[in-house]
Amino acid sequence: MTISCLICHEEYSQQVTWTGLLLSSDQQTCDECYTSLQKITGPTCSRCFRPQESVEICSDCQRWSSDEQWQNMIQKNISVFHYNDAMKDILAAFKFRGDAELVKVFQKDFLASYRKYYSSYKIDAAVPIPLSEERLYERGFNQAKLLADSLPLPQLDVLQRTHHEKQSKKSRHQRITASNVFSLKNSSTISNKKLLLIDDIYTTGSTLYHAAKVLIDHGAETVFSLTLIRS
Ligand SMILES: [Zn+2]
Ligand SMILES: [Zn+2]
Secondary structure (H helix, E strand, O other), X not given: OEEEOOOOOOEEEOOOOHHHHHOOOOOOOOHHHHHHOOEOOOOEOOOOOOEOOOOOOOHHHHHHHHOOOOOOOOOOEEEEXXXXXXXXXXXXXXXXXXXXXXXXXXXXXXXXXXXXXXXHHOOOEEEEOOOOHHHHHHHOOOHHHHHHOOOOOOEOXXXXXXXXXXXXXXXXXXXXXXXXXXXXOOOOOOOOOEXXXXXXXXXXXXXXXXXXXXXXXXXXXXXXXXXXXXX
């Protein structure tokens, strides 16, 4: 059977097996593209999943927890892939060229990480990090929502962006001290809930910490996060 790879668009042949016909979560890429994506397998920071030599809490996480305002906002982050060159290209196609189909490349591994790390936590709902309305209109889809769609959890669309400033133009310090970029649309559904924030990438943690703070400040019990990539 010949299929075209969702990443490089080359045709490749796939051996048809009974399980392949029965499972819809088959590999969506050629082997070469799939192996260029690097899963995080070694030791990581036990809080944010940053790949490192040991499982100790990393300096970024220590900084977050040394500030009373941000302490324990995110209990734990899990990520699936490293931010290598291949992933940078794919993420650019996914986000900036609006190739929504690419989510299919990640769904299976995203779900596997959820099952491995979070299935015992009794999480109530997933909360995808929203785009600004402007961005959503430009792109046509929210990649965090597409990722959340692959999980067996109800979704709560409770967050909204309060302003549109580009995060990347600010320094780390500015990003952390800036007033919260998120606000809550509706707080009635989150009180005493265990929530799982979903985003494509965890970089400094700033986006996720801001989102978590809004949720916790309005009554959520615990906030975890699951992100596709840890940079
Ligand atoms: Zn390929
Ligand atoms: Zn960390």
